[in-house]
Amino acid sequence: MTKQNVVVSDADSQIMNMAISVAVSNSSIFSAAAEKPPMAPGGYISISRKRLMNLKNLDIINGGERLTSWVDSMKASSPTHIQSSPCLVKGQSSWMLQHPSALDTFDKIIEVSQGKQIVMFLDYDGTLSPIVEDPDRAFMSDSMRKTVKQLARCFPTAIVSGRCRDKVYKFVRLAELYYAGSHGMDIKGPAKGSKYKKGSQGVLCQPASEFLPMIDEVYKLLVEKTKSTPGAKVENNKFCLSVHFRCVDEKKWSELASQVRSVLKEYPQLRLSQGRKVLEIRPTIKWDKGKALEFLLESLGYANCNDVFPVYIGDDRTDEDAFKVLRDRGQGFGILVSKIPKETSATYSLQEPAEVMDFLQRLVEWKRQAVRSQAML
Numbered sequence: 001m002t003k004q005n006v007v008v009s010d011a012d013s014q015i016m017n018m019a020i021s022v023a024v025s026n027s028s029i030f031s032a033a034a035e036k037p038p039m040a041p042g043g044y045i046s047i048s049r050k051r052l053m054n055l056k057n058l059d060i061i062n063g064g065e066r067l068t069s070w071v072d073s074m075k076a077s078s079p080t081h082i083q084s085s086p087c088l089v090k091g092q093s094s095w096m097l098q099h100p101s102a103l104d105t106f107d108k109i110i111e112v113s114q115g116k117q118i119v120m121f122l123d124y125d126g127t128l129s130p131i132v133e134d135p136d137r138a139f140m141s142d143s144m145r146k147t148v149k150q151l152a153r154c155f156p157t158a159i160v161s162g163r164c165r166d167k168v169y170k171f172v173r174l175a176e177l178y179y180a181g182s183h184g185m186d187i188k189g190p191a192k193g194s195k196y197k198k199g200s201q202g203v204l205c206q207p208a209s210e211f212l213p214m215i216d217e218v219y220k221l222l223v224e225k226t227k228s229t230p231g232a233k234v235e236n237n238k239f240c241l242s243v244h245f246r247c248v249d250e251k252k253w254s255e256l257a258s259q260v261r262s263v264l265k266e267y268p269q270l271r272l273s274q275g276r277k278v279l280e281i282r283p284t285i286k287w288d289k290g291k292a293l294e295f296l297l298e299s300l301g302y303a304n305c306n307d308v309f310p311v312y313i314g315d316d317r318t319d320e321d322a323f324k325v326l327r328d329r330g331q332g333f334g335i336l337v338s339k340i341p342k343e344t345s346a347t348y349s350l351q352e353p354a355e356v357m358d359f360l361q362r363l364v365e366w367k368r369q370a371v372r373s374q375a376m377l
């Protein structure tokens with residue numbers, strides 16, 4: 001297995017020149033000589049954005065893909081493979097022009113939201129809490145909790161997470177928020193204390209409830225199957241499952257992919273996608289974080305409404321569904337939390353949870369100031 005740097009050439013939009021290092025094996029992507037792209041200057045391999053997206057967005061239905069594609073995708077999504085290079089720095093600045101910092105453009109953002117109701121959607125892991133090795137210890141700081149609490153007093157606010165709703169609630173511990181767990185497949189309104197609460201606000205939506213027994217069954221099978229792979233961790237997120245490989249030695253990723261695939265091939269009703277060093281398994285129903293966002297806007301009374309301004313902040317591929325919805329609606333915008341250039345439908349960017357907190361605090365400050373000014377009129 002050889003390691004080579006890959007520069008993503010973006011013929012269509014010429015946006016991205018990000019450099020990632022991919023361990024190139026005899027994968028389906030690179031195996032056929034005719035399919036090998038020519039070497040670009042500087043020893044980089046140049047592949048088209050379309051091909052990279054095929055690799056990155058590998059949405060593997062019931063294990064039909066070649067195993068090497070799984071492993072390539074796991075590597076391509078792995079931050080440990082990102083290396084600094086002049087090309088990356090250049091790519092970073094051109095990407096930042098396309099996706100400016102939401103902090104630097106704060107005044108512009110406020111200007112376009114004028115007269116509209118801002119509604120906030122916040123992903124959890126990597127957005128409100130830093131990414132850590134142990135998923136059970138992804139705690140949110142007290143200052144972030146305080147900020148989100150203040151935010152929810154100013155705007156309707158929802159947490160949209162891949163985690164099961166109960167677990168994300170245990171981390172956030174704010175009853176006044178909307179929660180959409182299991183990648184939006186489990187939505188509940190605020191228990192108390194929200195002026196944006198509508199009706200009784202119990203469970204609002206569980207579109208995958210019939211999959212519960214299957215998810216439980218597959219969870220047990222995956223735990224059993226992957227127990228021989230050191231560091232692998234299967235997380236039951238109620239309507240979906242996560243197989244973590246952050247703590248698995250890279251040499252064992254192929255073994256883990258093979259174990260997961262052997263279980264999933266018996267369950268064509270489930271599909272697999274990828275997050276940050278995690279394989280995500282969920283029902284094949286047409287429901288995702290984007291649909292959850294639309295459902296929540298509707299529940300809040302903002303369906304077909306022109307004066308709403310939804311803002312979605314997230315760091316993961318699963319957040320792209322919500323970014324796309326906002327793009328397509330032409331309402332509000334998405335903010336991608338990332339230190340590195342990524343293909344995204346988000347409009348703006350923030351580097352890390354600390355910057356997310358700064359941005360949320362500025363929103364709160366702006367709103368308070370606006371209310372004060374209004375009261376003085």
Ligand SMILES: O=P(O)(O)OC[C@H]1O[C@H](O[C@H]2O[C@H](CO)[C@@H](O)[C@H](O)[C@H]2O)[C@H](O)[C@@H](O)[C@@H]1O
Binds near residue numbers: 235278316
């Ligand atoms: O939608 P999110 O709230 O971002 O949830 C996506 C997954 O997040 C968690 O995993 C990620 O964070 C962990 C803790 O920092 C990290 O160890 C892991 O590598 C990341 O993938 C969560 O554990 C998953 O269940 C969620 O699906």
